[in-house]
Amino acid sequence: xxxxxxxxxxxxxxxxxxxxxxxxxxxxxxxxxxxxxxxxxxxxxxxxxxxxxxxxxxxxxxxxxxxxxxxxxxxxxxxxxxxxxxxxxxxxxxxxxxxxxxxxxxxxxxxxxxxxxxxxxxxxxxxxxxxxxxxxxxxxxxxxxxxxxxxxxxxxxxxxxxxxxxxxxxxxxxxxxxxxxxxxxxxxxxxxxxxxxxxxxxxxxxxxxxxxxxxxxxxxxxxxxxxxxxxxxxxxxxxxxxxxxxxxxxxxxxxxxxxxxxxxxxxxxxxxxxxxxxxxxxxxxxxxxxxxxxxxxxxxxxxxxxxxxxxxxxxxxxxxxxxxxxxxxxxxxxxxxxxxxxxxxxxxxxxxxxxxxxxxxxxxxxxxxxxxxxxxxxxxxxxxxxxxxxxxxxxxxxxxxxxxxxxxxxxxxxxxxxxxx
Numbered sequence: 136x137x138x139x140x141x142x143x144x145x146x147x148x149x150x151x152x153x154x155x156x157x158x159x160x161x162x163x164x165x166x167x168x169x170x171x172x173x174x175x176x177x178x179x180x181x182x183x184x185x186x187x188x189x190x191x192x193x194x195x196x197x198x199x200x201x202x203x204x205x206x207x208x209x210x211x212x213x214x215x216x217x218x219x220x221x222x223x224x225x226x227x228x229x230x231x232x233x234x235x236x237x238x239x240x241x242x243x244x245x246x247x248x249x250x251x252x253x254x255x256x257x258x259x260x261x262x263x264x265x266x267x268x269x270x271x272x273x274x275x276x277x278x279x280x281x282x283x284x285x286x287x288x289x290x291x292x293x294x295x296x297x298x299x300x301x302x303x304x305x306x307x308x309x310x311x312x313x314x315x316x317x318x319x320x321x322x323x324x325x326x327x328x329x330x331x332x333x334x335x336x337x338x339x340x341x342x343x344x345x346x347x348x349x350x351x352x353x354x355x356x357x358x359x360x361x362x363x364x365x366x367x368x369x370x371x372x373x374x375x376x377x378x379x380x381x382x383x384x385x386x387x388x389x390x391x392x393x394x395x396x397x398x399x400x401x402x403x404x405x406x407x408x409x410x411x412x413x414x415x416x417x418x419x420x421x422x423x424x425x426x427x428x429x430x431x432x433x434x435x436x437x438x439x440x441x442x443x444x445x446x447x448x449x450x451x452x453x454x455x456x457x458x459x460x461x462x463x464x465x466x467x468x469x470x471x472x473x474x475x476x477x478x479x480x481x482x483x484x485x486x487x488x489x490x491x492x493x494x495x496x497x498x499x500x501x502x503x504x505x506x507x508x509x510x511x512x513x514x515x516x517x518x519x520x521x522x523x524x525x526x527x528x529x530x531x532x533x534x535x536x537x538x539x540x541x542x543x544x545x546x547x548x549x550x551x552x553x554x555x556x
Contacts, residue, residue: 167207173362174203177369184368184450198457199365205358213351228329235328238299239313241321251318255326259288285334290520292331295324297516304516338527349399352392356400357456363393364453371446378442383434390431397464398424405461416461423464427452485532492528496521 178199185195232252233245243251263281270277291306298306312320352359367389371377401423402416430448433441448465455463499521503514 167210170203170207170210173366174200177365180369180372181365184372184446185454188450188454202358202361202365205355206362209355209358231329231332232325235325236321239310239321239324241313241316243321251322252325252329255322255324256329257326258322259326259330285330288327289331289334292328293520293523294516295328297519301515335523339530342530349395352396353400353403356396357404360393360396360401361453361456363389363396364449364456367393367449368446368453371442371449374442377445378437383437386434387431390427390434394424394427397427401461419461419464419466422466423452426465488528488532492525492532496525 178196181199182192182195186192229249232249235252236243236248241248262284266280266284267274267277270280294304294306295310298304298310309320309324313324367386370382370386376382397420402413402420405416407413407416430445433445451463452465455461499518
């Protein structure tokens, strides 16, 4: 009898081990699917392009495969970290919901509190889904309405927090209804506060997300640069594909990524101990990054020979990266006029965003000095909202100064991608 139990236990352990191994293999396949598909899709075009330059197709195919193998390993690690982040986010949201219920003394219990909060999020978030459907023929207007609605919800969340802490303000009746244990009021407060916190986290966490994305590109700068180059070579294989608007837009984005990798990450793969060698290497990488940035102008304004010239330049840079002969990095004269004009444009955009964020707060304090203000119950929440507006404007201005694109533009683009999916 004991032997039978031991055999069944051993079979259960072996079955659980096999299930765990199969789940791990499925997660790895899901994480690396896009990279594997990109490798298969680009391989023939990349090999053919280098074969025309006299390279052995088998050698190029092997190097191409090795680059994507390294990137697949990194993607598996990133996916596992992403799962951990999702788990932590779920725990934080559940803790937030239970904390709100505990603060207001709601005797619903853990399960009912979580269900009520989830229902509140669905109620508050429903217009975000319905507005794009209503304005399907006017997608830009629909996105603007969605953003305005989220701003109003965030302001309402700020008023609720102020009313709960200060005991005054326009949201005080709703808070009183929650304290009176009215279920609908609690559901709305949970949904408004959760949505407002998510919007604030999205806005304030955007610079952090950009920094994390930059660090991800620089973890393996050599492989990441070659991936961008291989993809650019494949997309410029024919005139039909190269001249598409979507293709050229993707190539411009990839040139920006490649410039960042070359400027900030390529020299770190060598890290010479000599200060002179390090400064010269960084200078050469900066010149090469400038050359890549100029090629984005080629892609934006193509001529008859642009595709061929662009692909030749991409193949040359890829050859330099694969061979390790960094002295062959492309070197172009510094475009001082272009650089100065772009810097002035970014500076003007930075100042404009700062002014937009500071003017409402300046008007508020100007009215305060003149004695023309509403009652304190309304003035204090407005002052908090205006300070938040200034902080958001500062973050947006810093993001625009670093990337050339405003936070609002990137938010609209991200929402557009999510809604299109």
